[in-house]
Amino acid sequence: MVSLPVGTLYRGGDGMWTWVLHRITGVSVFFFLLVHVLDTALVRVSPESYDLVIASYKTPIVNLLEVGLVGAVLYHALNGLRIVLIDFWAKGPRYQRQMTWAIATVWIVLMVPGAFFMLKHTFEAMFGSTS
Amino acid sequence: MSAPAQPGPVSIPAPRTPQRSSQRSNVELYSWLFMRISGVVLIFLVLGHLFIMNVLDGGVQRINFAFVAGRWSSPFWQTWDLLMLWLAMIHGTNGMRTIINDYAERDQTRLWLKMLLYVASGFTVLLGTLVIFTFDPNIG
Numbered sequence: 001m002v003s004l005p006v007g008t009l010y011r012g013g014d015g016m017w018t019w020v021l022h023r024i025t026g027v028s029v030f031f032f033l034l035v036h037v038l039d040t041a042l043v044r045v046s047p048e049s050y051d052l053v054i055a056s057y058k059t060p061i062v063n064l065l066e067v068g069l070v071g072a073v074l075y076h077a078l079n080g081l082r083i084v085l086i087d088f089w090a091k092g093p094r095y096q097r098q099m100t101w102a103i104a105t106v107w108i109v110l111m112v113p114g115a116f117f118m119l120k121h122t123f124e125a126m127f128g129s130t131s
Numbered sequence: 132m133s134a135p136a137q138p139g140p141v142s143i144p145a146p147r148t149p150q151r152s153s154q155r156s157n158v159e160l161y162s163w164l165f166m167r168i169s170g171v172v173l174i175f176l177v178l179g180h181l182f183i184m185n186v187l188d189g190g191v192q193r194i195n196f197a198f199v200a201g202r203w204s205s206p207f208w209q210t211w212d213l214l215m216l217w218l219a220m221i222h223g224t225n226g227m228r229t230i231i232n233d234y235a236e237r238d239q240t241r242l243w244l245k246m247l248l249y250v251a252s253g254f255t256v257l258l259g260t261l262v263i264f265t266f267d268p269n270i271g
Contacts, residue, residue, distance in 0.1 A: 030224075030227055033223055034255050037259040038255075038258070043262065044270070046270065047195075047196035047197075050195070050196045054191075054195060058191055080167075080170045084170065114186055118185050120190075121192045
């Protein structure tokens with residue numbers, strides 16, 4: 001077992017992996033943003049073309065991808081807040097590991113009901129409504 | 132702007148090495164600061180946007196042209212979306228610039244990847260801005 005360097009934030013261990021995940025989620029969200037501005041720009045073409053493309057956002061598979069997108073954005077937002085606290089709050093670096101656990105907890109607490117409401121219609125369309 | 136190509140491992144000056152006085156700019160400092168300030172603002176703008184669009188009141192299933200027309204009839208949501216577009220695009224472009232600088236090792240590769248990035252970002256920001264300002268609910 002290789003021991004990790006002590007007193008570094010980004011080299012090895014959870015500090016590094018939160019940074020790696022921050023980059024991956026950031027790049028993913030950026031590419032989606034380019035696509036999203038393009039699809040929204042269809043409102044300047046015609047209502048029909050916009051509605052046609054937005055219909056693909058309502059299909060089960062893309063709906064699932066949207067949950068992934070929201071999860072990526074939420075992680076990037078929460079970890080970004082953690083980075084700001086590490087950089088600007090005097091006690092930030094000392095509590096960075098606790099903050100990692102805090103954002104993981106908040107992420108799960110928000111994503112479970114969030115995914116439920118986002119996928120509710122898809123579940124009902126696929127497996128029938130209970131109401 | 133870009134650091135000169137260095138053979139072998141990157142050499143990092145020792146702490147407290149006197150600053151090079153000539154042609155040193157604070158661009159990277161402002162870029163670093165911008166990422167934190169815009170990031171905090173974007174937390175509210177983007178998470179609010181995602182909650183309204185994907186979770187609230189039926190989520191994505193209720194979105195269509197009429198829904199967009201209803202929202203952009205309000206200057207509040209126009210301003211929200213415009214600010215979100217600009218901040219997210221500059222924040223994202225600056226993040227991509229950092230990543231290109233980190234991983235593209237050849238000077239030419241870095242240059243062209245960043246040119247492609249700036250053209251794509253500039254086009255997207257201008258297109259999005261144009262759409263928000265010229266939106267016509269009675270089109271078609």
